[in-house]
Amino acid sequence: MxxxxxxxxxxxxxxxxxxxxxxxxxxxxxxxxxxxxxxVGQAMFTTYVALTVQQSSGxxxxxxxxxxxxxxxxxxxxxxxxxRPVKNSDSTGAIIATFGVLIAxxxxxGMIWGGDPQGFLTPVDNSGIExxxxxxxxxxxxILVLVxxxxxxxxxxxxFTKTNLGLSMRAAAFNPEVxxxxxxxxxxxxxTGWAIAGATGAVGGVLIAPVxxxxxxxxxxxxxxxxxxxxxGGLDSLIGAVTFGIxxxxxxxxxxxxxxxxNAPIVALVLLALxxxxxxxxxxxxxxxxxx
Amino acid sequence: xxxxxxxxxxxxxxxxxxxxxxxxxxQAADPGVTSNKIVIGMTTPLTxxxxxxxxxxxxxxxxxxxYVNANGGINGRKVDLRVFDDQYNPAxxxxxxxxxxxxxxIFAMYGALGTPTHSAVVQDLNRRGIPDLFVNTGGAxxxxxxxxxxxxxxxxxxxxxxxxxxxxxxxxPALKDKVKCLFYQDGEFGDNAKVGFNAAGTKFATTTxxxxxxxxxxxxxxxxxxxxxxxELVVFFGVTSATAQLLGTAAKSGFAPTWMITSVGSDPSVxxxxxxxxxxxxxxxxxxxxxxxxxxxxxxxxxxxxKVIASRAGxxxxxxxxxxxxxxxxxxxxxxxxxxxxxRKGLINALQTKSKNFRSAxxxxxxxxxxxxxxxxxxxMGQYDANLDIQRLTxxxxxxxxxxxxxxxxxxxxxxxxxxxxxx
Numbered sequence: 068m069x070x071x072x073x074x075x076x077x078x079x080x081x082x083x084x085x086x087x088x089x090x091x092x093x094x095x096x097x098x099x100x101x102x103x104x105x106x107v108g109q110a111m112f113t114t115y116v117a118l119t120v121q122q123s124s125g126x127x128x129x130x131x132x133x134x135x136x137x138x139x140x141x142x143x144x145x146x147x148x149x150x151r152p153v154k155n156s157d158s159t160g161a162i163i164a165t166f167g168v169l170i171a172x173x174x175x176x177g178m179i180w181g182g183d184p185q186g187f188l189t190p191v192d193n194s195g196i197e198x199x200x201x202x203x204x205x206x207x208x209x210i211l212v213l214v215x216x217x218x219x220x221x222x223x224x225x226x227f228t229k230t231n232l233g234l235s236m237r238a239a240a241f242n243p244e245v246x247x248x249x250x251x252x253x254x255x256x257x258x259t260g261w262a263i264a265g266a267t268g269a270v271g272g273v274l275i276a277p278v279x280x281x282x283x284x285x286x287x288x289x290x291x292x293x294x295x296x297x298x299x300g301g302l303d304s305l306i307g308a309v310t311f312g313i314x315x316x317x318x319x320x321x322x323x324x325x326x327x328x329x330n331a332p333i334v335a336l337v338l339l340a341l342x343x344x345x346x347x348x349x350x351x352x353x354x355x356x357x358x359x
Numbered sequence: 360x361x362x363x364x365x366x367x368x369x370x371x372x373x374x375x376x377x378x379x380x381x382x383x384x385x386q387a388a389d390p391g392v393t394s395n396k397i398v399i400g401m402t403t404p405l406t407x408x409x410x411x412x413x414x415x416x417x418x419x420x421x422x423x424x425x426y427v428n429a430n431g432g433i434n435g436r437k438v439d440l441r442v443f444d445d446q447y448n449p450a451x452x453x454x455x456x457x458x459x460x461x462x463x464x465i466f467a468m469y470g471a472l473g474t475p476t477h478s479a480v481v482q483d484l485n486r487r488g489i490p491d492l493f494v495n496t497g498g499a500x501x502x503x504x505x506x507x508x509x510x511x512x513x514x515x516x517x518x519x520x521x522x523x524x525x526x527x528x529x530x531x532p533a534l535k536d537k538v539k540c541l542f543y544q545d546g547e548f549g550d551n552a553k554v555g556f557n558a559a560g561t562k563f564a565t566t567t568x569x570x571x572x573x574x575x576x577x578x579x580x581x582x583x584x585x586x587x588x589x590x591e592l593v594v595f596f597g598v599t600s601a602t603a604q605l606l607g608t609a610a611k612s613g614f615a616p617t618w619m620i621t622s623v624g625s626d627p628s629v630x631x632x633x634x635x636x637x638x639x640x641x642x643x644x645x646x647x648x649x650x651x652x653x654x655x656x657x658x659x660x661x662x663x664x665x666k667v668i669a670s671r672a673g674x675x676x677x678x679x680x681x682x683x684x685x686x687x688x689x690x691x692x693x694x695x696x697x698x699x700x701x702x703r704k705g706l707i708n709a710l711q712t713k714s715k716n717f718r719s720a721x722x723x724x725x726x727x728x729x730x731x732x733x734x735x736x737x738x739x740m741g742q743y744d745a746n747l748d749i750q751r752l753t754x755x756x757x758x759x760x761x762x763x764x765x766x767x768x769x770x771x772x773x774x775x776x777x778x779x780x781x782x783x
Binding site (some may be wrong): 069070073074076077078080081084174177182183184185186188193194195197202204206275278279280282283284285286287288289316319320321323324327328329331332 | 406407408410411412414545546567568569570572573574575576577578579580581582583584587600603604607610611612613628629632633634635
């Protein structure tokens, strides 16, 4: 029984980071109706920026803020340089172009920071909390990660549902023509979406870095799980991305605990396939939010 | 008429070729060898997730060949090493190997790295009769002279390593009564380990695994499982980035068993980068088998001379630099032993008949003959100190084969001293 609780606790904190990446994927989908496969690459790149800041200043908070700013800028740059020129003529081409961005970012990071994995310091204690006579596999830092994730989801949900900006962004993505006729500055909304997604991914990168190591490819596997979580959640739903991001973390943890961890990616993909067969709009998705 | 004329030309041509063939000695028939050059190919990751550490090997080997070339080469020929960055990707390894064979016209492959990558090309290399020397992996499947007559592994296989670990754990007074557990990477790497422990008769209280890439996040579930099973000695068969995650997650959970880590999973320079200042305290006391003279043992004639070659080339002295120079040194001796009239057959024959005389920094015997291409045959047991240097714990070595049965045996081995100036 304690094992089961341990697996759940470990799964929660690992799932929070998958949830953040899934959130970023959903944000791009919401703003431009496309999947950005470079999201983990952008997060990796901004995490390196954060690492440089942390190494020179020693401040984790400053590193986080700079990473978010870098994520914002990088999102805009990628959108302007790569996505906008391609997207209008060929939306599939734009998605493939994001793979190109991913490869370019990985190669660029390798050229700037080298390929050797590097560590990142935690802002608060990362040793397991001692309670009722034993050490539990959850630390103050894990709690911080969960709190930041929750705060981001609540903040973004409010942005999309309660503000004019959020409404305009949704309108611009959903039906650009009509939105333009209603006075929405569509292009500006698309850019805003990419910028917010870049910043969200950057937070995810900085949060996972202290419990992982950073190298140009270290976040690759996250893409698989974040994408799975975003799709099962409905691609359009913030709460769906977070729920299934954490759910994916729990599945990996339980499968690793009770059977061979090699089965974890298989279980995740089986769940994705079942979801696409049984509920192709995603669990939290609205009908027609996604069409293939 | 025209057809007849053409046939006539072919017939004439064939006759002329036959006459030439009988007139010339049977030398220079193989690609990649001229009177003053030998072209050697290598596929290895220089970029991508597997590059850290390994990327230093080809540079070190090239530094050694530069040194040999500057001293007159091998039987008058200079070694020309062509390296292809396969990013540890089997598809790229295949592309790279074809390019090396067809465009660079290599004489032999050397130091191709990785089990999945090399599995993609090993049949093609053997079908073409290309010598495939010192594959950089402990995957036991490459030691199979009947199936792969031109392939020669170098370092002892993971099966040998787990047999050696099993032997040591069963006999060392400090370890034999501990509750033992196994944590391995899924796939052939972990499967090899299980074969060896099975043969060694090692009983584990529990086993757990991770999939390649899972080390991006903490191994919380696995550590919980090991902790609740009461493990006192955990054997870890994983790559170095996973070792960093293992030690980090265990420290977080207050889990401090005795660790024993595979020789390919504990590169100190990579651990230092990812664990920072915590690396020393976390790695101190960790057991790890090894087969080379410890790299910090500069009193040793091999280490001191190889270190000079590395520093003259401006290379950092670490395990991979050391390993790269060492295998290049063995390759140079094999090429020399194959004689002035260098052919692929001659090289394979030299390996199978003369490898006993090859010198190297390995302190275990090397076995290469027509029946076995095993390469190095065992390990000594080492332990990390607080400086992240591996200290030799056993003055004896433990030897085993890669077969699925049989246990390791204790032996003593005194390596011969290096050749003059470390030249072949």
